[in-house]
Amino acid sequence: MFKKLLASVGIGAAKVDTILHTEHLLPGQTFQAEIVITGGNVDQDLSGLDLALMTRAKTETDDGERFVSHVIQQWRLSDQITLKAEEVIRLPFTGKLHNETPVTELPVTNNQCEVWLATGLNIDMALDASDRDPLYIYPNDAMKSCMAAMENAGYFMAKADVEKGHLKGGNFSSHSGIYQEIEFRPRSVSLFGVKEVELSFIPEAGQTHVLIELDRSFRGDSYASLTIPHTPEGLNHVPYQLEQLLR
Structure with missing residues (x-):
């Protein structure tokens, strides 16, 4: 090896x-x-x-x-x-x-x-x-599914960094004292549409949690979260889940 x-x-x-x-x-x-x-x-x-x-x-x-x-x-x-x-x-x-x-x-x-x-x-x-x-x-399969779904939904990855702090979603929270933000932007911008989407992943054994921050024109920031089971069904469902959240 x-x-x-x-x-x-x-x-x-x-x-x-x-x-x-x-x-x-x-x-x-x-x-x-x-x-x-x-x-x-x-x-x-x-x-x-x-x-x-x-x-x-x-x-x-x-x-x-x-x-x-x-x-x-x-x-x-x-x-x-x-x-x-x-x-x-x-x-x-x-x-x-x-x-x-x-x-x-x-x-x-x-x-x-x-x-x-x-x-x-x-x-x-x-x-x-x-x-x-x-x-x-490297990203795990759940992360790769999210990134591919964002690409297919008309977004491109613009930036990635790590920030000090903690994340908290509906049924999860981070523990490391830092979190990663991966920023996506739409390939075409509408007047009242989404300007930016930031994804943060909290992987666990058997599942990956995702905190999603959406910045919409004239509406400010909003947050959503989802949990992706590490199963074929869970991974295949990601594009539909993200599509609903990005509307």
Whole structure:
């Protein structure tokens, strides 16, 4: 299986490499990795080792909008390691991506979505942008069905980003502290029609929730939500559901 050197971090005399079997993943997917710790010229005590799943999220400040690094989830790999000079320690690791991991692989030019894994002694090191290497996160079948339905309904994907905050629909809510917005615009604009549609996905085991924000001319924003079961019937019903909501 193809393996990629995902992150290489120097910690004092020691070096820590994270090797992932594949960097192409879906939200909520299980992955395997190997953490390779190589000692330097002297013995060294490491106080702990963490692996963090990161994204870049837009947030509002007094000075306007800016992007900040956000920890989606974090795993403690080891509490304390005594590393002898030139010793090599290999730590096998199996993790599961958060269900709300943003999708990065989207057919849109203005794509501001990034996801990466970072390895470090503490969360401050994990936030260091120089230590990051990207993950490639793909939409699940429910998301792809929504995107295809929007395209068939006369909309094109214009922008995608990640924002700080939480979402809440009729029967679901987000938990990661961030949410992704995928913006669609109509190919032809009518005077009183929809100007913009933003989709946000909250995947779960067996289903994906969708929060839909519609911006209509002279009518402002409105919200709707739907839940798509991960079944052939559920996926096939998506075009009809979206068509009703976009009227």
